[in-house]
Amino acid sequence: MARFIFLFLAFLILITNVTIISICNGNSIHAVCIESEKQALLKFKQGIVDRTNRLAFWVSNGDCCRWTGIVCDNMTGHVIELHLRTNPTWEVDYEVDEADERSMLGGKISPSLLHLKHLCYLDLSNNDFGGIHIPKFFWFFGKFTIP
Incomplete structure (x- = not known):
């Protein structure tokens, strides 16, 4: 049952604008x-199409x-x-313009994320991964809940 719930939540990340979160400590x-x-x-970044260089650092x-989009536990x-x-x-006017499309990340979601054993929040919403299927490795994540 837990795997089904997680698969459903992962599906929402890729298909809709739902943010998946859990309570984490640290910053x-x-x-x-x-x-x-x-x-x-870095391996994850290799598979990402980043037209506006959001991940340049x-x-x-x-x-x-210290990278954009990353939060680490302040103790470990x-x-x-x-x-x-x-x-x-x-999100305001319901029209996707060219600038919005360029700012969206795309590409492939690498299984290298599995090496982030302490990851408890993952938000890839409002990006365009081209309607890819939910990667099978998402089954191995576990602690996500929806707000």
Whole structure:
């Protein structure tokens, strides 16, 4: 039953504008990035189409806890939240314009996210992953709830 619920929530991430969250502790104020988690995020970035370079600061010599969209536990440095929602103007006027389309992330969702063992918040809403099927590895995530 838990797997069915998670699959349904993952489906909502990809198909609708639903944000999936859970309660996490920590923030990125004093965290130092865990190298293996940084490498997982860089591998994830390789599959992403980022037309407006939102993820430009995601580089191998940087601290992933300081990257756009990443929140780390302030005690352990583990990545606990991934905020990659696109905030389009069409949320107000219901029309998708060219600028909105360019700002949306696309591409493939890499199974490298499975290396983020402490991830408890994932928001990929308002992006365009081309109607891809929910990746099978999403079954291995577990602690997500909907608000």
